[in-house]
Amino acid sequence: MAGPSHDKSLYRERDVVKIKRALISVSDKTGLLDLARALAGAGIEMVSTGSTAQTIRDAGFEVTDVANITGFPESLDGRVKTLHPSVHAGLLADLRLESHEQQLDQLGVEPFELVVVNLYPFVETVASGAIGDDVVEQIDIGGPAMVRAAAKNHPNVAIVVSPASYGEIIDAVAQGGTTLIQRRELAARAFSHTAAYDTAVAGWFTDTAEGFGASLTIQAELAHVLRYGENSHQEAALYLRAGGHGIAQATQLNGKEMSYNNFVDADAAVRAAYDFTVPAVAIIKHANPCGIAIAAPKAPDAIASAHARAHACDPVSAFGGVIAANRMVTLKMAETIKEIFTEVLVAPGFDEDALDVLRTKKNLRILQLPADFAPEPLEAKQISGGILVQQADRFSAHGSVTSSWSLAAGEAADPETLADLAFAWTACRSVKSNAILLAKNGASVGVGMGQVNRVDSCHLAVTRAGDRAAGSVAASDAFFPFADGLQVLLDGGVRAIVQPGGSVRDEEVIAAAQAAGVTMYFTGERHFFH
Numbered sequence: 001m002a003g004p005s006h007d008k009s010l011y012r013e014r015d016v017v018k019i020k021r022a023l024i025s026v027s028d029k030t031g032l033l034d035l036a037r038a039l040a041g042a043g044i045e046m047v048s049t050g051s052t053a054q055t056i057r058d059a060g061f062e063v064t065d066v067a068n069i070t071g072f073p074e075s076l077d078g079r080v081k082t083l084h085p086s087v088h089a090g091l092l093a094d095l096r097l098e099s100h101e102q103q104l105d106q107l108g109v110e111p112f113e114l115v116v117v118n119l120y121p122f123v124e125t126v127a128s129g130a131i132g133d134d135v136v137e138q139i140d141i142g143g144p145a146m147v148r149a150a151a152k153n154h155p156n157v158a159i160v161v162s163p164a165s166y167g168e169i170i171d172a173v174a175q176g177g178t179t180l181i182q183r184r185e186l187a188a189r190a191f192s193h194t195a196a197y198d199t200a201v202a203g204w205f206t207d208t209a210e211g212f213g214a215s216l217t218i219q220a221e222l223a224h225v226l227r228y229g230e231n232s233h234q235e236a237a238l239y240l241r242a243g244g245h246g247i248a249q250a251t252q253l254n255g256k257e258m259s260y261n262n263f264v265d266a267d268a269a270v271r272a273a274y275d276f277t278v279p280a281v282a283i284i285k286h287a288n289p290c291g292i293a294i295a296a297p298k299a300p301d302a303i304a305s306a307h308a309r310a311h312a313c314d315p316v317s318a319f320g321g322v323i324a325a326n327r328m329v330t331l332k333m334a335e336t337i338k339e340i341f342t343e344v345l346v347a348p349g350f351d352e353d354a355l356d357v358l359r360t361k362k363n364l365r366i367l368q369l370p371a372d373f374a375p376e377p378l379e380a381k382q383i384s385g386g387i388l389v390q391q392a393d394r395f396s397a398h399g400s401v402t403s404s405w406s407l408a409a410g411e412a413a414d415p416e417t418l419a420d421l422a423f424a425w426t427a428c429r430s431v432k433s434n435a436i437l438l439a440k441n442g443a444s445v446g447v448g449m450g451q452v453n454r455v456d457s458c459h460l461a462v463t464r465a466g467d468r469a470a471g472s473v474a475a476s477d478a479f480f481p482f483a484d485g486l487q488v489l490l491d492g493g494v495r496a497i498v499q500p501g502g503s504v505r506d507e508e509v510i511a512a513a514q515a516a517g518v519t520m521y522f523t524g525e526r527h528f529f530h
């Protein structure tokens with residue numbers, strides 16, 4: 001017989017359930033004795049497994065070993081402890097039904113009203129560097145079985161999967177029992193918990209195999225509902241991915257609530273700034289940079305200098321921008337930002353005096369990245385009916401980004417020009433395709449983004465740069481399919497160019513560069529960004 005075949009009228013109502021018997025089996029013993037004290041004080045019988053029972057007993061509380069209930073010893077190195085009908089009938093009996101109550105009596109099984117389980121530390125074991133059987137042994141089987149059974153049977157049983165919930169159980173005991181609403185909430189948390197656990201286990205198996213797993217489960221917890229989505233008529237929420245260390249986990253130190261678009265732009269800003277190891281600042285509008293600049297690490301107030309030069313790229317567009325820095329924000333940078341209308345400022349940290357200045361801007365959202373900030377190794381994009389997953393785009397060259405470049409036209413660049421080309425190429429990765437970025441002295445001076453042909457992006461970059469185009473260097477995220485786009489840059493006075501190469505018309509493009517006496521490097525690697 002699968003599923004409830006019962007007449008609905010046979011169900012008796014149950015709201016508050018008094019706890020008489022609790023099953024406790026926990027790996028993490030945090031708070032266990034506080035809970036045991038409260039349960040013992042209320043005369044609740046505790047049934048427990050191996051070391052959990054030992055801990056409770058050692059503290060002077062009475063506890064029944066689960067083996068006394070099952071009549072079967074804990075065996076196979078702990079692989080079989082609670083996996084027994086005497087336990088699971090006590091977890092799954094739906095006491096709203098008289099028939100279940102009668103069956104329990106016939107079977108001689110007593111029900112549980114509370115189950116407290118936390119699972120083997122699988123994630124922590126993997127993080128410790130363990131491999132093979134040492135990891136496999138940390139895949140909890142009996143624990144999730146109890147958690148799921150009790151959660152399913154929430155009309156009768158309260159399930160607790162974290163020491164963080166012990167307080168509310170202690171309160172419930174004092175108030176006479178758990179309520180149905182409370183047990184439903186605990187059940188929801190329990191199923192999320194086992195889902196996250198299984199996702200981690202599946203991920204470990206996938207990681208040990210080549211390529212992508214046979215199925216994809218994204219586990220994320222609701223952080224909060226946002227005011228609205230991309231537009232005010234769209235509802236939206238932020239979910240935190242388990243194990244994430246990104247913009248979603250940043251700490252907000254000031255300002256209004258983050259919006260959906262704020263998160264998207266802050267993510268783009270951080271992506272741009274963290275492409276550099278030297279001090280760097282990116283200013284983002286609508287997910288595109290309107291200014292990126294770097295500064296020599298030893299330059300006086302390097303991060304403030306990078307910000308000032310990033311801002312100078314396009315001060316009109318920087319109005320209402322989202323700024324990311326890859327170093328602590330200093331007082332000088334803060335004082336400059338104070339004068340510019342800025343939506344969000346994100347950084348790994350803030351000097352105290354800088355924060356004091358920035359906090360005078362009540363609406364400025366200030367985000368501090370987690371100390372262990374790390375970009376995502378995989379990216380997912382939803383399409384209708386599916387999810388595209390790819391490795392995050394990175395520069396594949398080790399060491400300098402220029403190490404794999406080949407000279408395609410003109411003279412080899414001098415060290416300063418080569419450094420500027422490397423900057424332009426790196427910064428260009430953050431610009432939506434078709435992307436053209438003009439740079440001078442480690443700062444963007446003109447950005448052409450998101451156009452449906454490369455010629456228009458070239459026009460945009462040169463126009464935005466104005467007088468600064470002459471003598472600048474340029475980067476293109478993908479090859480020039482024709483010489484026309486390149487010609488726009490040459491006419492604008494660009495003196496060196498870096499691009500992937502690889503077009504069937506490369507010869508035509510190289511000839512145009514040669515004719516203008518301009519240096520051009522091929523990277524052999526494209527960085528589309530959509």
Ligand SMILES: NC(=O)c1ncn([C@@H]2O[C@H](COP(=O)(O)O)[C@@H](O)[C@H]2O)c1NC=O
Pocket residue numbers: 025026027028048049050051052053078079080081082083117118119120139140141142143144
């Ligand atoms: N196999 C079983 O029957 C079983 N029943 C409970 N556990 C787990 O054993 C742990 C507690 O064991 P102990 O009380 O011995 O420290 C808990 O994390 C619980 O989830 C089991 N272990 C793993 O599968």
